[in-house]
Amino acid sequence: MPLHLSESDVVRRSALLPAFPTVVNDLLQTLDDDNATIGALIQLVGRDPVITARVLSIANAAAMGGRNQRDLRDMQVAVSLIGLAKVREIVLAVALAEFSRESRMGSHFWEHSVAVGVAAQELARIGHLSQDFSLVCGLLHDIGQLWMARCHPLEFQLVRMSLEQDEGLDVIDAERRVFGIDHCAIGRLLAMAWRLPASVVAAIEHHHDVQPPADKLVAVTHVAEVVVNALDLAAHQKSRVTHLAASACELIGLNWSDDLGYLFGRIEARSHYLTRIFF
Template sequence: MPLHLSESEIVDRAALLPAFPSVVNDILQTLDDDNATLGALIHLVERDPVITARVLSIANAAAMAGRTQRDVRDMQVAVSLIGLSKVRETVLGVSLANFSSESRMGRHFWEHSVAVGVAAQELARLGRISTDYALVCGLLHDIGQLWMARCYPLEFQMVRLSLSLEPTLDILEAERKHFGIDHCAIGRLLATAWRLPTSVVAAIQHHHDAHPPADKLVAATHVGEVLANALDLSRQDEARVVNLSESACDLLGIDWNDDLNYLFGKIEARARYLARIFS
């Protein structure tokens, strides 16, 4: 018999998870604020010593690669070396990596999340939309599974067992069988409760849809999930190539007749690199 979970119970039980990092919303708000300054971003970085250390480490690596003989300790110098985009990417990734780690999810869960985030980013470039939003959508697309594993570990393991015994079983069907709801719907509730932008909520909710809404961010997350599984970037035994939405590909301008090996190689290389950097 499946569980009978109300929406309020799902949101209330999110208290069992670590506190969602507020810096994620802060970063996304700076993207939508035309008056946001470099100083505001630096302030966000310097609030967290772990993130500060990671940004300075990347900046020092860049300085060494550029044969600059200096020990970078100033955040403004660090930003000038690696750029605003890389700083935002690092802040978002490290914050959500810590969140995932504190939630006690396995390494494969985070590696898959990073892979989808990177794939969504590269697809966002094709679709000419925000790569920062795309990264967040990819990193959080399976947040509903994290909730399942933390709040109902026995039922979550039963879903995993069902998928291993029935390779053709759809993951959403397996989840509904045991939970009465799937991780996409749970993810929507959590993202809404955390006051994430509506576009991010939609991407989390619809990333498995065969016919997702005509939204480029949703499309990038959906296709990113398919590519991450097809390329087996997290090397999971249960990685599955879900149905690929033709309309999502068209929306992003993807033509599978083109030579996309460069795109696939870039996604794979960046996913491996960022999984190390963020962790």
């Protein structure tokens, strides 16, 4: 018999999860602020010594590549060296990497999430939308499964076992049989509780079931997971999307008749690089 969890049950038991990093929300808010400055980003980075160290480390590596031998300690110089886009990516990745380590979820879960985040970023270039929002959507798309594993570990294992025994079983159906709710719906509730932007909430909720007219972030997250599965990245993941919505591809302007080898190569290479931040 399924658990028949209510929305209030999900939100209440989310206290068992690690605290969601506020820097993620703060950064996403600056993207929507036309008055946001480089100084505001530097101030945001400076609030977290782990993120600061990572930004300076990458900036120093860039300086060494340019035969600049000095030890960079100035964040303004570091940002100018590696660029705003790279700094934002580092902030998001390091913050969520800390969250992942505290979550005590298996490495395959986060390897898959990182790969989908990177794929969403790359697809965002094609669809002309925010790569930062896309990265967050990809990294958090399966966050409902983290809740399941932490709050109801026995039932979560029952779902895993049913998927292993029946390869044709859809993960959404398997979860609803046991929990009475699926990880997409739980992810929506978590994202809302963490006050993430509405477009991110929608991408987490609908990445398995894209219904036109969909938001571009929904489409990018959906296609990103399909691409990651096709490339067999983090192959042990059992949350595979079983179909590709043609409407999602059309919405972001992805044409499968084009030569996509370069795109797939970038996704694979960057996934391996970003995974090193998480583990």
